[in-house]
Amino acid sequence: MVSTGIMMAHVLFGVLGTLLAAALFVDLLNLSDANVHRIQKLGLGVAAFIVIAYLVGGYWYVVHYAPDKAVILAGSWPWAHKYFMEVKEHLFFTLILLCLYLPIVLHRLSEQTGLRKLALTITGLIVLLGLTMDGFGAIIAMGVRMGLAGVK
Amino acid sequence: MSAANRNTIAGFGLSFLIMSIVSAVVVILKEENGALMAWMKALMGHHWVTHGAFVIVLFIILGELFSRLPIGKDWTEKHLILMVLAGTIISGIILGGFFLLE
Numbered sequence: 001m002v003s004t005g006i007m008m009a010h011v012l013f014g015v016l017g018t019l020l021a022a023a024l025f026v027d028l029l030n031l032s033d034a035n036v037h038r039i040q041k042l043g044l045g046v047a048a049f050i051v052i053a054y055l056v057g058g059y060w061y062v063v064h065y066a067p068d069k070a071v072i073l074a075g076s077w078p079w080a081h082k083y084f085m086e087v088k089e090h091l092f093f094t095l096i097l098l099c100l101y102l103p104i105v106l107h108r109l110s111e112q113t114g115l116r117k118l119a120l121t122i123t124g125l126i127v128l129l130g131l132t133m134d135g136f137g138a139i140i141a142m143g144v145r146m147g148l149a150g151v152k
Numbered sequence: 153m154s155a156a157n158r159n160t161i162a163g164f165g166l167s168f169l170i171m172s173i174v175s176a177v178v179v180i181l182k183e184e185n186g187a188l189m190a191w192m193k194a195l196m197g198h199h200w201v202t203h204g205a206f207v208i209v210l211f212i213i214l215g216e217l218f219s220r221l222p223i224g225k226d227w228t229e230k231h232l233i234l235m236v237l238a239g240t241i242i243s244g245i246i247l248g249g250f251f252l253l254e
Binding site for chain 2: 086094121
């Protein structure tokens with residue numbers, strides 16, 4: 001039960017961070033002096049949510065994942081761990097670095113600084129990687145299901 | 153924008169490019185080298201924890217160091233965008249390709 005709660009928190013914070021990044025992307029398209037402070041706050045929110053998702057998911061992965069991994073590897077979708085989990089857990093580091101870099105750029109953002117396209121690129125990549133993490137997570141969860149069902 | 157701010161953005165952009173690729177290369181090294189994997193496990197209890205701490209701490213240290221260099225004046229926004237895209241795409245290809253071949 002605790003394990004499930006931790007996993008749900010990981011997914012929740014990851015999805016919230018991705019949604020905030022999507023909202024930030026739209027706000028950046030309409031950058032002006034009026035919304036620059038909101039953009040900077042949204043950027044901090046994206047970084048905070050994704051870092052929390054990383055810490056919570058990391059704790060779950062280190063402490064609770066081993067039984068699920070054994071089920072996946074014994075089931076009919078072993079590649080759910082061998083490929084998707086392995087790529088997910090390591091590609092997450094690129095996502096974290098983007099999320100740490102984002103507030104550094106946004107803190108110096110204004111209509112005049114000419115950083116809008118860079119901020120849009122970073123934010124767009126965060127959305128794409130966030131959705132990728134979400135999709136990979138779904139495949140990993142399905143791998144556990146296939147293992148428990150004993151489908152060969 | 154001040155020169156210091158330009159240097160900070162360029163410095164951390166360069167740090168991102170380096171560390172995203174280094175992180176992906178470390179994955180190959182630890183998967184292929186049992187001694188490195190064992191050392192990373194022993195250091196912080198789990199190889200992935202050590203890996204994450206290494207990547208994040210080095211990103212910050214390198215970013216701070218590069219920010220002290222006068223690199224901001226030579227790099228346009230286009231250069232920075234290319235660095236961010238390159239770091240993300242190259243690390244993605246390395247990771248996706250490596251585990252595909254595993």
